[in-house]
Amino acid sequence: MANSKDFVAHVLELVRPAGAASARAMFGGHGIYVDGTIVGIVVDDVVYLKTDERTQARFAAAGGGPFRYATKRGAVQVTSYWQPPEEALESAAAMREWLRLAQDAALRAAARAPARRRTQG
Numbered sequence: 001m002a003n004s005k006d007f008v009a010h011v012l013e014l015v016r017p018a019g020a021a022s023a024r025a026m027f028g029g030h031g032i033y034v035d036g037t038i039v040g041i042v043v044d045d046v047v048y049l050k051t052d053e054r055t056q057a058r059f060a061a062a063g064g065g066p067f068r069y070a071t072k073r074g075a076v077q078v079t080s081y082w083q084p085p086e087e088a089l090e091s092a093a094a095m096r097e098w099l100r101l102a103q104d105a106a107l108r109a110a111a112r113a114p115a116r117r118r119t120q121g
Contacts, residue, residue, distance in 0.1 A: 002028065002044075003029060003030055003042050003043070003044065003045055004045055007042065007045045008023050008030050008042055010089075011023070011032060011040075011042055011047055011089075012032070013092065014088075014089065014091070014092050014095040014099075015032060015034055015039070015040075015092075015095065015099055016092070017092045017096070018034050018035075018096075018099050018100075018103065019034045019035040020034065020035050020036070021033065021034055023042070026041075028043070029041050029042055029043035029044070030042045032047075034099070034103060037103070037106045037107065037110065038050065038106060039099065039102040039103050039106050040081065040102055041067065041081050043067060046067075046083065047083065047084065047088075047089065048066070048067040048079070048081035048082055048083055049081060049082060049083075049084055049098055049099065049101070049102035050080060050081055050102040050103075050105045050106045050109070051066075051080050051081065051082045051101070051102070051105050052080060052105040052108055052109060054104075054105065054108070055101040055102075055104065055105050056080070056082060058101060059082035059083070059084065059098075059101075060082070062084065062085040063085055064082045064083035064084055064085060065082065065083055066078045066079055066080070066081065066082050066083075067079045067081040067082070067083075080105070080109075084098035085098070
């Protein structure tokens, strides 16, 4: 099942107060970006936000679960993207705390990632 345009637009409205929000189609879903940094994904009209070792327990305690997918070989991969609580989808104010956690996790991940080399053209 694909994402509905209306649902992706709703998610963008929820995250827009945090900065320049955009969505990009990817792997049958959408990446959700704030100020150019991916903070979440939408798959089958379900939102998952970026977590890490510092934030994952908060999402789990709120009842969220991780995004999982099956590889071509049938193994199940568990990602670092977790569902926020349902009430986070009701308003930008309710999403604020969960989005802040996702942004913090995304920025920490970017800081740990090796710098990409640019090719000379």
